Amino acid sequence: xxxxxxxxxxxRQRSRSIVLAVLLLAFVVLVYAxxxxxxxxxx
Amino acid sequence: MSIATQSxxxxxxxDWRDFLALxxxxxxxxxxxxxLCGLLVAPVHLPPVLAFAAILCIALGAGAAAALNMWYEADxxxxxxxxxxxxxxxxxxxRASALHFGVGLSFFSVLLxxxxxxxVAAGILAVSxxxxxFVYTIWLKRRTPQNIVIGGxxxxxxxxxxxxxxxxxxxxxxxxxxxxxxxxxxPHFWAxxxxxxxxxxxxxxxxxxxxxGAKATRLQILLYTLPMAAAAVAPWALHLTxxxxxxxxxxxxxxxxxxALRVFANPATEPKEMGPEKKLFAFSILYLFAIFGALVAxxxxxx
Numbered sequence: 001x002x003x004x005x006x007x008x009x010x011x012r013q014r015s016r017s018i019v020l021a022v023l024l025l026a027f028v029v030l031v032y033a034x035x036x037x038x039x040x041x042x043x
Numbered sequence: 044m045s046i047a048t049q050s051x052x053x054x055x056x057x058d059w060r061d062f063l064a065l066x067x068x069x070x071x072x073x074x075x076x077x078x079l080c081g082l083l084v085a086p087v088h089l090p091p092v093l094a095f096a097a098i099l100c101i102a103l104g105a106g107a108a109a110a111l112n113m114w115y116e117a118d119x120x121x122x123x124x125x126x127x128x129x130x131x132x133x134x135x136x137x138r139a140s141a142l143h144f145g146v147g148l149s150f151f152s153v154l155l156x157x158x159x160x161x162x163v164a165a166g167i168l169a170v171s172x173x174x175x176x177f178v179y180t181i182w183l184k185r186r187t188p189q190n191i192v193i194g195g196x197x198x199x200x201x202x203x204x205x206x207x208x209x210x211x212x213x214x215x216x217x218x219x220x221x222x223x224x225x226x227x228x229x230p231h232f233w234a235x236x237x238x239x240x241x242x243x244x245x246x247x248x249x250x251x252x253x254x255x256g257a258k259a260t261r262l263q264i265l266l267y268t269l270p271m272a273a274a275a276v277a278p279w280a281l282h283l284t285x286x287x288x289x290x291x292x293x294x295x296x297x298x299x300x301x302x303a304l305r306v307f308a309n310p311a312t313e314p315k316e317m318g319p320e321k322k323l324f325a326f327s328i329l330y331l332f333a334i335f336g337a338l339v340a341x342x343x344x345x346x
Contacts, residue, residue, distance in 0.1 A: 019059045
């Protein structure tokens with residue numbers, strides 16, 4: 001693998017990690033909001 | 044010919060945008076819209092957060108099904124101009140990644156739907172994904188020229204899922220909405236396949252114009268338009284909706300039928316002369332948006 005390709009691998013890994021972190025955070029917020037809404041329905 | 048000729052080195056991870064492309068975001072707009080309409084016309088109103096979660100799950104489920112479709116069809120996609128640039132045929136992603144992404148997203152969307160709303164909606168969502176992947180993509184698409192009819196059934200699930208997410212059951216109105224999209228899909232897609240026919244012929248997919256000819260396809264378009272119009276007007280005729288929907292559905296279906304008749308009367312074989320087909324295709328998209336929009340407007344103005 002050439003140095004350019006290695007840079008490209010790093011760049012993609014980095015951007016994928018950032019996207020995954022954002023999605024995980026959004027998931028946590030969503031599950032929290034769903035929990036609150038469900039407690040409102042049945043609580 | 045290998046489809047991985049332009050493949051990147053094995054260790055190169057796919058760009059995250061290519062995972063997004065696997066979910067066919069543009070097709071998703073119609074899925075989200077009809078799912079939302081099914082949810083909004085239901086007699087039970089969900090809290091906004093749960094309604095949002097339900098629509099998100101429908102979108103993710105559709106994206107998962109699309110990814111699995113692309114995983115299975117990379118060989119066909121490579122042979123068609125319209126699809127050759129997709130992540131798998133272009134060699135920007137390995138097949139295993141697409142499979143894992145599709146299966147993972149399927150489970151995620153179904154489980155989240157069950158937790159956020161109810162397991163009836165989650166079950167129908169699971170059935171719709173399995174139907175699209177196994178019955179349509181793997182089993183029937185390459186075997187029958189009525190493949191689009193089967194695919195249409197998969198695309199008709201969202202309003203039923205949206206309704207079930209709100210009420211936990213399925214009644215006559217969501218079933219009629221299912222029938223409407225189911226019967227709408229063949230004329231919609233066959234109109235397109237008439238003027239992009241050469242592509243399907245190259246890929247060996249038994250698309251109706253390829254195996255039966257343009258004339259038979261135009262007749263089929265007309266034949267499906269009649270029950271489609273009936274399914275569109277039925278909710279009003281059965282007093283499940285008010286006059287706003289009734290007038291809109293009748294008017295829109297009349298225009299659809301008129302355009303289908305003009306397609307039927309068109310003898311052209313060259314895409315250049317297929318003005319009526321292109322018009323019908325363009326109108327068919329507007330038709331579905333307008334008719335579902337009218338359904339929601341009818342329900343809200345009546346309340």
